[in-house]
Amino acid sequence: MIIQISDIYWVFWRELKRYSRSRIGLVVRIVQPAAWLILIGSTFAGTQSLLTTTGYPGSYIEYITPGIIMLTSIFSSIFGGATTLWDRRFGYMNKLLTTPVSRISIAIGKMFGISIISAIQASMIIVIALLMGVRLGNPIGLLPAMLVIIAFSMGLAGVSLIAAVLAKSQESFWATMNFLGMPLFMLSSALFPLELMPSWLSIVVKLNPLTYTIELVRTLIIGNSIPNIHLFIDISVLASFVITMILVAAYMFKREVSKAF
Amino acid sequence: MVAVLTERLTKVYNNNTAAVDNISFSVEDGEIFGFLGPNGAGKSTTIMILTTLLKPTSGKAFVSGYDVDKQPSKVRANIGYVSQDIAIDEYLTGKENLILQGKLNHIPKNLLNHNIEEALQLVELKERANDIVGTYSGGMRKRLDIASGLINKPKVLFLDEPTLGLDIHTRHRIWDYINKINNEYGMTIFLTTHYMEEADKLCNRIGIIDHGKIKVLGNTSELKQKVGSGVIILKLMHYYEKENFDKFIVKIKDLHDVDDVRHTDMYLIVSTKEGRTLIPRIFDLSDTYNITISSISLKEPSLDDVFLAYTGKGLRDETGTAWTGMQTVERFRRARA
Ligand SMILES: Nc1ncnc2c1ncn2[C@@H]1O[C@H](COP(=O)(O)OP(=O)(O)OP(=O)(O)O)[C@@H](O)[C@H]1O
Ligand SMILES: [Mg+2]
Numbered sequence: 027m028i029i030q031i032s033d034i035y036w037v038f039w040r041e042l043k044r045y046s047r048s049r050i051g052l053v054v055r056i057v058q059p060a061a062w063l064i065l066i067g068s069t070f071a072g073t074q075s076l077l078t079t080t081g082y083p084g085s086y087i088e089y090i091t092p093g094i095i096m097l098t099s100i101f102s103s104i105f106g107g108a109t110t111l112w113d114r115r116f117g118y119m120n121k122l123l124t125t126p127v128s129r130i131s132i133a134i135g136k137m138f139g140i141s142i143i144s145a146i147q148a149s150m151i152i153v154i155a156l157l158m159g160v161r162l163g164n165p166i167g168l169l170p171a172m173l174v175i176i177a178f179s180m181g182l183a184g185v186s187l188i189a190a191v192l193a194k195s196q197e198s199f200w201a202t203m204n205f206l207g208m209p210l211f212m213l214s215s216a217l218f219p220l221e222l223m224p225s226w227l228s229i230v231v232k233l234n235p236l237t238y239t240i241e242l243v244r245t246l247i248i249g250n251s252i253p254n255i256h257l258f259i260d261i262s263v264l265a266s267f268v269i270t271m272i273l274v275a276a277y278m279f280k281r282e283v284s285k286a287f
Numbered sequence: 288m289v290a291v292l293t294e295r296l297t298k299v300y301n302n303n304t305a306a307v308d309n310i311s312f313s314v315e316d317g318e319i320f321g322f323l324g325p326n327g328a329g330k331s332t333t334i335m336i337l338t339t340l341l342k343p344t345s346g347k348a349f350v351s352g353y354d355v356d357k358q359p360s361k362v363r364a365n366i367g368y369v370s371q372d373i374a375i376d377e378y379l380t381g382k383e384n385l386i387l388q389g390k391l392n393h394i395p396k397n398l399l400n401h402n403i404e405e406a407l408q409l410v411e412l413k414e415r416a417n418d419i420v421g422t423y424s425g426g427m428r429k430r431l432d433i434a435s436g437l438i439n440k441p442k443v444l445f446l447d448e449p450t451l452g453l454d455i456h457t458r459h460r461i462w463d464y465i466n467k468i469n470n471e472y473g474m475t476i477f478l479t480t481h482y483m484e485e486a487d488k489l490c491n492r493i494g495i496i497d498h499g500k501i502k503v504l505g506n507t508s509e510l511k512q513k514v515g516s517g518v519i520i521l522k523l524m525h526y527y528e529k530e531n532f533d534k535f536i537v538k539i540k541d542l543h544d545v546d547d548v549r550h551t552d553m554y555l556i557v558s559t560k561e562g563r564t565l566i567p568r569i570f571d572l573s574d575t576y577n578i579t580i581s582s583i584s585l586k587e588p589s590l591d592d593v594f595l596a597y598t599g600k601g602l603r604d605e606t607g608t609a610w611t612g613m614q615t616v617e618r619f620r621r622a623r624a
Contacts, residue, residue, distance in 0.1 A: 032390070033391065036387060036390045036391055037391075039387070040376065040379070040387055043378060043379055043383065044376070044378040044379075047378045047419070048378065116372060116373075116374060117370045117371075117372035117373070117374040118374045118375075118376065120335075120338075120340050120368070120370055120374065121368065121370065121374040121388075121435075122391065123339075123340055124338045124339065124340065124363055124366065124368040125363060125388070125391040125392050126360060126363045126364045126391075126392060126393055127391050128360075284341075284342060286300060286301075286335075286341060
């Protein structure tokens with residue numbers, strides 16, 4: 027099976043065209059994280075003194091901003107597999123599958139599309155955060171942070187694609203993804219630092235790749251991270267998560283689309 | 288060269304129904320071959336095996352000389368596929384759909400524009416090419432779908448029920464396109480249909496499939512000649528001599544090619560396969576016996592008769608027009624959701 031960059035590009039191109047033409051999808055995906063940022067940011071502002079005890083020098087809203095950025099990308103990418111399910115349902119997938127484009131290229135193009143869309147959504151929430159007065163200690167860090175967001179979203183897109191090709195219906199797909207999305211977010215260091223969690227919880231949180239991703243983003247853009255997890259570990263965990271998911275998703279995609287739908 | 292060849296091809300789905308049951312047939316290069324059968328006969332399943340979408344359970348299939356199971360990418364490079372469901376992207380414009388299809392089929396840049404213009408011209412969608420497909424009618428979508436199957440000028444084009452749910456006018460236009468691409472590009476066309484008229488108008492050869500089995504294969508006109516029953520219906524003016532009338536009937540029965548004659552006082556029903564040549568001879572006889580014919584109608588042998596002869600039932604029994612219509616509405620609704 028040959029992987030051709032131009033094939034991947036054209037599959038990706040379609041995903042982005044669809045996204046840019048669906049205004050509603052764009053709004054829906056941004057409303058929830060924006061609400062989180064505003065509501066949680068002000069509700070838990072009172073925990074500021076607690077946060078300071080962990081050695082974190084910034085304000086609470088600055089603390090959660092990286093988490094909310096990742097939440098945006100989670101919301102966007104975890105449901106990204108839906109287009110694959112629709113394509114199969116409406117027969118478009120069969121049309122793709124009878125072109126000379128390899129199955130692997132289709133899967134990668136889909137995942138890449140999902141991840142870039144997630145990154146676009148994430149940059150919108152960054153703009154909202156800035157408008158709300160969140161200071162970015164290290165604005166230059168935004169660029170590498172975007173790469174981290176794209177990478178993590180690609181991994182989640184893999185998860186979503188796997189669920190989509192295994193799902194027999196839209197309902198079961200959405201239910202599975204809802205079931206996965208929230209715990210993924212809550213059981214991470216998005217809202218509170220590890221130091222403030224009971225030890226059993228911090229073990230669970232340490233098993234979550236999102237925790238490492240958020241720490242990376244926090245280090246990169248806020249500039250004043252809590253250095254409890256080393257940068258190297260963060261990157262290794264993120265990279266292994268993403269690569270594993272891409273490989274498994276590509277394999278599952280190829281296997282499942284050759285079966286009758 | 289043989290464009291499509293199957294050998295004892297079989298597909299069993301998980302629920303253990305043999306959707307395609309041990310079928311062997313071949314389609315020559317440049318032919319329009321029609322697979323005719325009622326709903327659930329196994330037409331789509333066969334096409335999906337030939338287009339590499341499904342793996343056969345047993346047996347072999349070759350398209351353009353390549354094994355669909357072992358050399359799928361070679362097969363894909365040589366085919367176009369227009370599925371039973373309308374498969375175009377509603378968020379893209381008509382032209383964008385074709386560009387995408389062209390790019391995914393690796394059409395060189397210098398050919399792509401030309402092919403797109405040509406395809407748009409053929410399906411008469413030039414004016415709407417830059418509109419979002421979401422604003423197209425069902426028939427326009429189907430035409431665009433067919434155009435996208437042509438964009439790579441495939442050696443073999445698979446059309447799964449190309450005119451399902453279209454009005455008479457659009458259906459005739461699509462028949463014209465199919466004939467045109469077959470003539471001009473020499474493209475082999477493999478189509479499925481459950482419309483007798485479609486198979487009759489378009490196909491050089493047909494295969495009738497029912498319950499996954501091929502009932503008969505052959506040249507359309509030969510099949511009709513073999514089993515078809517034509518009839519001539521005559522309405523007579525009632526002021527004739529009884530004696531003459533009886534002689535008239537006997538003489539008609541004696542005519543060459545007449546299979547059977549039934550009559551009342553006013554009507555005469557002559558069964559024959561050679562209606563056209565018989566009519567003048569019947570007129571001659573009516574002159575001889577002073578019988579005035581007030582009207583005459585001819586029903587030539589049709590594929591319906593062929594179908595009936597080989598499957599033991601009329602296609603209409605299973606797919607009444609009302610029901611087909613409903614199913615179609617359902618499909619369009621689905622495709623637009
Ligand atoms: N994915 C599937 N899983 C199980 N059985 C299937 C599947 N697809 C088709 N079948 C069965 O296989 C048989 C043939 O179906 P197929 O779709 O090939 O028929 P068809 O001739 O194309 O009919 P139609 O005119 O309705 O399109 C039917 O009995 C159908 O129920
Ligand atoms: Mg079918």
